[in-house]
Amino acid sequence: MKRIVLAFSGGLDTSVALVWLRETYQCPVTAFIADVGQNEDLEAIGRRAEQLGADGVHILDLREEFARDYVFPMHRADARYEGQYLLGSPIARPLIAAAQIRVAEEVGADAVAHGCTGKGNCQARFELAYAALRPDIKIIVPWREWDLGGRTDLLAYADKRGIELDFSSGERPYSIDANLLHTCYEGEVLEDPAVAPPAGLRQRVRDIADTPEEPEILRIGFERGDPVTVNDDRLAPAELLYVLGEIGSRHGIGRLDMVENRINGIKTRTVSEAPAGTLLWHAHRAVQTLVLDPEVSALKEELAPRYARYVYNGLWFAPERQMLQAAIDFSQQDVTGEVTLELHRGNVQVLGRTSPNSRYDTSYATFEADNVFDQRDSSGWLRVNMVRFRLGRST
Amino acid sequence: MKRIVLAFSGGLDTSVALVWLRETYQCPVTAFIADVGQNEDLEAIGRRAEQLGADGVHILDLREEFARDYVFPMHRADARYEGQYLLGSPIARPLIAAAQIRVAEEVGADAVAHGCTGKGNCQARFELAYAALRPDIKIIVPWREWDLGGRTDLLAYADKRGIELDFSSGERPYSIDANLLHTCYEGEVLEDPAVAPPAGLRQRVRDIADTPEEPEILRIGFERGDPVTVNDDRLAPAELLYVLGEIGSRHGIGRLDMVENRINGIKTRTVSEAPAGTLLWHAHRAVQTLVLDPEVSALKEELAPRYARYVYNGLWFAPERQMLQAAIDFSQQDVTGEVTLELHRGNVQVLGRTSPNSRYDTSYATFEADNVFDQRDSSGWLRVNMVRFRLGRST
Amino acid sequence: MKRIVLAFSGGLDTSVALVWLRETYQCPVTAFIADVGQNEDLEAIGRRAEQLGADGVHILDLREEFARDYVFPMHRADARYEGQYLLGSPIARPLIAAAQIRVAEEVGADAVAHGCTGKGNCQARFELAYAALRPDIKIIVPWREWDLGGRTDLLAYADKRGIELDFSSGERPYSIDANLLHTCYEGEVLEDPAVAPPAGLRQRVRDIADTPEEPEILRIGFERGDPVTVNDDRLAPAELLYVLGEIGSRHGIGRLDMVENRINGIKTRTVSEAPAGTLLWHAHRAVQTLVLDPEVSALKEELAPRYARYVYNGLWFAPERQMLQAAIDFSQQDVTGEVTLELHRGNVQVLGRTSPNSRYDTSYATFEADNVFDQRDSSGWLRVNMVRFRLGRST
């Protein structure tokens, strides 16, 4: 091993991993820190990496790329895993992995490492991305190699190596993942799916009781399937997500308590808070529904669960995801328009939507008299549609 | 034509239709009135039918059948049309059509009629059900035969025939469909999808501002995919739906403003209020997610949009819906358990779920040390899953 | 009506239609004759149109466009309707309809007409193409307007108008459709699906008994999913189809006797002879299978029946077909290579296939010792895949 690039978050696991990798592989370890809008002091995390012996620290601001090249394409598909989950965590992993590979190429590393355990989803998302982008790179996963069995072992290891443990996450009885789009919680206090999460497990989305008494009206504009304006302000992708996140959080929007099937089949209980994702989902559908041909809409509905599963399963860079994306992007060419939403006490209500490409046609829609649709045509239409129920009875 | 059975709602359209059918076909017309929980005075509607010259009035209480044989099987599929709509209206039509056919057989009629227009969905739902059940019965659709072009013409016709017009629906600037599961609104004031519905367009679900300040905890129990208890009370299907509807309404749950693609491809704007359906949807998923095998879950997700479309398109009695139902019912054998929901200000939050058949396995789920899962297995698992990204590079 | 463009085949139906349209609509009728490789004397058919009073005859050679823009994209999808039928007839209709629309625009016509009956598939394929391309053009369908009930009525009409009936097709007890790709037979002597077709019903594919005793080796080369060479000769699309057709015919390849579901649900019995299509299908799959990622392959398999149905149903120009095409074309980027086939007595046997983009990797494929795949990885792989069968048993 010449050099390893470690995806470093500054938490207990990657801190121990950094030291363990240096010791075990006897080679320089570069720390890579990705800014995906998780709202942490990344400079401080970088200093921690240096203290732990990192040979170089690379902090990359990936927020714009995240919003534009990952979140937006995914939202074109209206993807929800198992009917509900807006994929806030899985959509960030391939981005981080891709940037990590770029860092590895830059610093001449022949291996990459991450701090995820061997039971969860993130290992798969990191590693399948690595392999799809650079099939020959070596992948090191401390959690699947070392003899440390859990948090207690890690703390003991840290203590023995003199690793300082002043980071507050040390005491949090659950794990957190956060980015521009969402925050999610898993583990420990959430492990009994019969029991409600503790009151404090909430960082981002206000409790309904604390939301404003008055509703807020929000307008979001789309071009070719992607959001581009908020209340008439044209915003760059990352800023747009940030602004939606702030607004949604204030109104208590996007909290979900879910049991989900991990990639490896294990069921897990997760709480997620996705204010920006939830607003985007509702807004996109509302504009889209004016524009899409009905059969395109039906096809897209049937493909969406599969697309969602690809993303969840870490297959962002796999050709099957790209193949579906080609179909989805085709469908989005005309999805331009604006939606007006009312946000109130956790609820997102669509009030109106407009599009220059609208196929909503009042002359057809109306139940009043019109001069475009001859109702008698429906008799033939239905009689032909009934033919199959009549076959085999006339002979 | 020997005798016609008309599905009679007591509104303007079916009132005019009753008179028009008698005049046009010169045969007795039996009025059929279905109780699907729409909460109207059906006896009064029956008297109106008699006044209009109905030769026999049949009022059938279909609520139990509706809940048990239509709503419950559909909810086993978690069906949502175009990702959102809980199909409250389409699920009632085949039931009404089937009962109307039974009445026709009973009274010796050779024809059935309905009062739906030739531009909407309901015509298809009624007629495809008629044809699937009794391919040889004659179907008469006044709206596609007469020369009356709209409401004004109907009112003039009514006036000329001396049909009394004291029913309040005469002035409502939108049409309503209601049953145990939902109320929905369409037409006129809703026809501009850019404009919010008027404040008064709300019968069932309270305005968020008027909902209780305190959340309510609700427990729903399921057996084999169907709801059977509410807060430990075992309730018959229709009563269960009624109770859920009352609770959901109080908390402002289940309002949706949507543009949807009609069966005939026309886009239409609908507002629906589905308190019972919304609660049922969340509750069913929460229990189900503990029990279903992950691959079964994925398969079910992909089939659900198609199932929903079948129901929306009036294909309840068509064999393709039944074929999918066979698969869905197979998946529901173990979906027994209970969910705890918190209802607050329009929001449904799952707090916990339990099942005697749960596949949620804490030993596997935990990120703490366990003795059932060897994390090193994940290395082989992922390496094999990466093989395809490496092919063609070693030769 | 200013002017009508009629798709004219020279058969009984369109001959009568030409006269009937002139009489009924009292406007000039332009005859449009498409050359799709049906191997008829189109000049003679054009003269017939003139004799019948056509105001202008447009004969267009569409063979190159047919092969390149219709047949090839469809074959990228490996489309088979109901698991067998290679769609030789449906793929030509949208092409003819599109060219007819171009003629209509050129000659300033406001209406188009075809000679298909109101019970078959072709009416839908023509008209849905017209409507997708020019939603405002008027569509006239003599068979659904006139009072002529069948062949006898048509002959009587022709006799009365002095239409000469020397075309041999007048006596053929079945209808034929032919183009570069296939010939198919339907109707009359084929109408009893229990009875074998008469011996003479065969134009293109030799009887197995008459095929050469010796097999023939054929090589077909592909680029990006499309065939480009035959036995190393680079051929233009139409010529390539022609050559394949000749070779396949000689060896008795591509005959199919099938009962199929028409678009309108009616079951019909068809015999088709598709020598070129059959060879193309086998050849394309053989090259493709070397190249496609396994998950892309699986996705493509699942989408193919739907794509086939779109084509069958006349939805070539509908956005849902184009949406799937975008996905399929994405998958074909690397489908370049060559296949060697053995043709013998109706059989197509793949002997070998090569591709510069092959993912067939001998180091992985071999059951001999290798240095790329550690068999022990399969233990972890399978143990993780088994996890879901073990859940719920450890708690």
Add this chain to the structure above:
Amino acid sequence: MKRIVLAFSGGLDTSVALVWLRETYQCPVTAFIADVGQNEDLEAIGRRAEQLGADGVHILDLREEFARDYVFPMHRADARYEGQYLLGSPIARPLIAAAQIRVAEEVGADAVAHGCTGKGNCQARFELAYAALRPDIKIIVPWREWDLGGRTDLLAYADKRGIELDFSSGERPYSIDANLLHTCYEGEVLEDPAVAPPAGLRQRVRDIADTPEEPEILRIGFERGDPVTVNDDRLAPAELLYVLGEIGSRHGIGRLDMVENRINGIKTRTVSEAPAGTLLWHAHRAVQTLVLDPEVSALKEELAPRYARYVYNGLWFAPERQMLQAAIDFSQQDVTGEVTLELHRGNVQVLGRTSPNSRYDTSYATFEADNVFDQRDSSGWLRVNMVRFRLGRST
């Protein structure tokens, strides 16, 4: 380990495995030999197992169970993997695994073993079946444990232990799998997909050149989707498959040379000979096509590739396969009837089909005048189907 049951084929791999298991695990090893119609001297194979030290030999005749409970349900689905492969090998594995589990329970074994390598499909099919049926049973896979790297190592090991090597398979330059349904060949001489298989690689299906000059007429009768008669003789399932296999072989039917994607993503080249499966496939489709509702047919087409993949991937006992089976079996209720086939020189031509439940309705199908279908209805039908192409243009 108390006792191991080994699936024993008598070949080199399982012979070595038997000895190795005894040595390595120091416990009794029971040999299990399944008769799935592979046409070998199973008694002799049993004696070999005894010579190698097996503590008990169980030979089970599984042919009837194979045909009835595995082959027939699979053929109801018309399953083809990657569009072509009739799954002759994968369908036998779960049967053998299930019987092996029964033997294990009978003899009180706590472990099962097989002789498949760690790179192929069969390991997955055996082990996923074991795990689905008995999640707690121990699974031992010598090929993934021992240090023997290939055939040479095995031969050396055998020599050292004094294992006699007089079985002819020792010299075969490819591996074979055979059962009632098919024979397939893989490995070594087939490993270059560009090169045709050697002339001798053919056990079951006659070379086209050697098939009878005269065609043979064959009639197969079905009940509820399953074959029950051959030329009017009612045959038990296994015998029926045997008879079809004999007839098909004589006429050179069912040979396929294919590159396929293994479960683990590796591409492999296989030659298979499936005379019975090929006849069954054509026969079943021919009867089915008379009976199935068109929409059921379309749904079945779309589900079939997924079903095939489940079977290929070793998921026979997984609930997702069973869930799809429930849908498929629903569709087969009326698939009763008879087909007449002509077999000639490798070709299967359908000549006719009949069914008491036929939906083929001559009155509808005919292009002659009829009195059941009003062609004018098609105008309304098509005009409504075109509405979506016209939307957005009238306002």
